[in-house]
Amino acid sequence: MSIEDIKDYVSRNRARHEQELAGWIGVPSVSATGEGMPEAAEHAKGLLAASGLAPRVVETGGWPLVTGHVPGPEGSPHVVVYGHYDVQPTGPLEQWDSPPFEAAIRDGRMYGRGTGDNKGQHFAQLLAVRALLASEQGLPCSVTVLLDGEEEIGSPHLAATLAGMRADLDADVAVWSDGPVHDSYEPTVLLGVRGVVSFEITVRGPDSALHSGNWGNVAANPAWELVWLLSTMRAPDGRILVEGHDTGTTELTTAERAALDALPVAPRELLAGVGLDRMDAYPARPEQSGDAGVNERLALPTFSINSLTCLDGQDHRSVIPSVAIARCDMRLAIGQRAATVADAVRRHVAARLPHAEVTFEAMMEPSRTLPDAPYAQAVLDGVNATADKPALFAPAMGGSLPIAGLTDGLGLPCYGIPLANVDERNHAPNENFELARFHDGIVTAAAVLRSIGGAL
Numbered sequence: 272m273s274i275e276d277i278k279d280y281v282s283r284n285r286a287r288h289e290q291e292l293a294g295w296i297g298v299p300s301v302s303a304t305g306e307g308m309p310e311a312a313e314h315a316k317g318l319l320a321a322s323g324l325a326p327r328v329v330e331t332g333g334w335p336l337v338t339g340h341v342p343g344p345e346g347s348p349h350v351v352v353y354g355h356y357d358v359q360p361t362g363p364l365e366q367w368d369s370p371p372f373e374a375a376i377r378d379g380r381m382y383g384r385g386t387g388d389n390k391g392q393h394f395a396q397l398l399a400v401r402a403l404l405a406s407e408q409g410l411p412c413s414v415t416v417l418l419d420g421e422e423e424i425g426s427p428h429l430a431a432t433l434a435g436m437r438a439d440l441d442a443d444v445a446v447w448s449d450g451p452v453h454d455s456y457e458p459t460v461l462l463g464v465r466g467v468v469s470f471e472i473t474v475r476g477p478d479s480a481l482h483s484g485n486w487g488n489v490a491a492n493p494a495w496e497l498v499w500l501l502s503t504m505r506a507p508d509g510r511i512l513v514e515g516h517d518t519g520t521t522e523l524t525t526a527e528r529a530a531l532d533a534l535p536v537a538p539r540e541l542l543a544g545v546g547l548d549r550m551d552a553y554p555a556r557p558e559q560s561g562d563a564g565v566n567e568r569l570a571l572p573t574f575s576i577n578s579l580t581c582l583d584g585q586d587h588r589s590v591i592p593s594v595a596i597a598r599c600d601m602r603l604a605i606g607q608r609a610a611t612v613a614d615a616v617r618r619h620v621a622a623r624l625p626h627a628e629v630t631f632e633a634m635m636e637p638s639r640t641l642p643d644a645p646y647a648q649a650v651l652d653g654v655n656a657t658a659d660k661p662a663l664f665a666p667a668m669g670g671s672l673p674i675a676g677l678t679d680g681l682g683l684p685c686y687g688i689p690l691a692n693v694d695e696r697n698h699a700p701n702e703n704f705e706l707a708r709f710h711d712g713i714v715t716a717a718a719v720l721r722s723i724g725g726a727l
């Protein structure tokens with residue numbers, strides 16, 4: 272058996288696939304502002320139908336979920352494919368070399384908002400279904416595609432919507448393609464994601480900025496109060512000091528630790544690539560020295576300060592600012608719960624600086640699939656059928672996706688097969704997707720479906 276037939280199909284249809292992707296990029300779908308969202312749901316329906324799936328728009332209470340289903344042979348596995356059709360806002364237009372909602376091809380890449388995150392990647396999955404349906408062997412499994420319209424705003428309605436669709440989603444396994452491939456460009460299969468809790472701490476001081484000579488030592492300075500508060504939340508050695516944030520955290524299994532150890536890691540080079548010569552403080556376990564355990568850092572809880580801002584104090588006048596704001600996030604490891612983490616933060620702040628206000632924004636639960644879960648080997652075999660070297664498992668690490676609705680909500684093992692280039696610039700100006708990766712991604716996605724269906 273081979274996947275040469277799919278490769279042929281993909282190479283015969285290159286121009287058409289690129290044109291359809293460009294059309295998809297041309298439909299704005301900014302969930303944060305609502306720009307283009309109703310048109311985008313319609314367009315997604317059309318793409319699903321054109322790929323052989325029966326489309327349906329499912330109301331969620333927010334932006335709709337667009338689904339598509341195509342049955343496979345009697346008794347074959349049922350695969351859920353998760354993606355999202357909403358995109359991030361464009362950010363400053365002058366930083367784009369071409370308009371974000373007009374696909375432009377330069378140097379083998381398609382540029383435009385959503386090329387990598389996530390339209391190009393879920394469209395590759397749809398085209399895999401289309402290619403398999405057109406092949407002599409046919410589609411070896413049932414497929415239900417779920418296109419989320421709220422991923423970029425934290426998918427607030429997804430878990431409840433999926434719970435209401437449990438009868439339709441009596442599936443065996445889920446796959447998704449999002450984010451860039453591993454920095455080393457080694458092929459990887461992601462076993463879940465970390466969760467996230469984003470929040471803002473605001474400390475209010477005087478009604479407006481005050482002269483620091485006339486008021487220093489007399490008027491409370493909200494910036495000092497804020498930095499002091501933050502210093503009580505994370506120790507210089509990297510330990511997170513927010514009591515109760517790690518409730519429920521479970522140890523990595525031996526297989527997960529082995530998978531982490533097998534992932535290539537070159538921290539000095541990675542850091543040098545972003546202009547840094549030092550690593551973040553981190554409470555390493557005693558057996559770890561040198562580079563050991565760096566991958567584990569990406570699988571365990573984090574606490575990051577995203578930005579520190581003073582209102583009225585930005586231009587370095589000698590003042591006591593009126594307001595100080597820290598934007599922060601915590602990435603959640605296996606076993607942590609977003610609501611528990613949020614409570615722990617709220618309690619920590621209230622006990623130390625009661626007049627500080629904490630507001631929570633995006634929250635997502637972590638999701639875990641074990642390296643020996645059902646279909647893990649089939650997914651790996653499918654990726655291997657198209658990769659030039661053996662693929663590796665990456666246990667739940669890195670960024671966040673709302674797939675806990677699939678793993679915890681529906682009880683499905685869930686596998687991530689990122690397709691985009693490392694420098695896809697998702698969420699940034701000049702987002703792009705290497706077209707070779709887009710076309711190869713269709714073949715990979717088709718090979719994974721054949722492998723799951725036992726037809727590789």
Ligand SMILES: [Zn+2]
Nearest residue numbers: 388423697698
């Ligand atoms: Zn995104």
